[in-house]
Amino acid sequence: GEDVEQSLFLSVREGDSSVINCTYTDSSSTYLYWYKQEPGAGLQLLTYIFSNMDMKQDQRLTVLLNKKDKHLSLRIADTQTGDSAIYFCAESRSSGYALNFGKGTSLLVTP
């Protein structure tokens, strides 16, 4: 299937901004998502963006999409220790298709 790639690990200090990057290969991707998974838990939808958008901001979260380069990023402002988790980038063509996930980026926030 099509690939979704993410860096595997990111460490930041509390209060700094975190930027998690993702690239995908499917040019038919219409919806792009960021999910958060805490240890032993399911997935929590953080935010999503449509392929016809360049940027979306939601409180501390900013998503940037470069459709030409098939690059998606998630910026978390004022990162807190509670933000430590695994963040998955995912894409799909439509809601009738399964999500295609990246391997996840493990974010560690240190005091």
Next chain:
Amino acid sequence: GAVVSQHPSRVICKSGTSVKIECRSLDFQATTMFWYRQFPKQSLMLMATSNEGSKATYEQGVEKDKFLINHASLTLSTLTVTSAHPEDSSFYICSASLSLGSLYGYTFGSGTRLTVV
């Protein structure tokens, strides 16, 4: 809204037995449900897509006779791991696709940790 309730959250079973995992959509109708498997420190791998009232579509390499999926109603999909073996130990997550007004996305169950001993 748009909650998927998944049970059990954790199960330990003996080799050779079968385990059923249920996913219920509590406040919406899930015409399509996806079942994923996640190994430790790895991504979610799609196992199958189930549509209400029809046979599930399995991904390549997933044994349909071992992982039985039933989606008999718009609010319930089940995954039965038959004749479980230790290599089936994993984290299983269901997901329903939904389209609610301006929110397009998927909602996930909380996952089932299966350990086969």
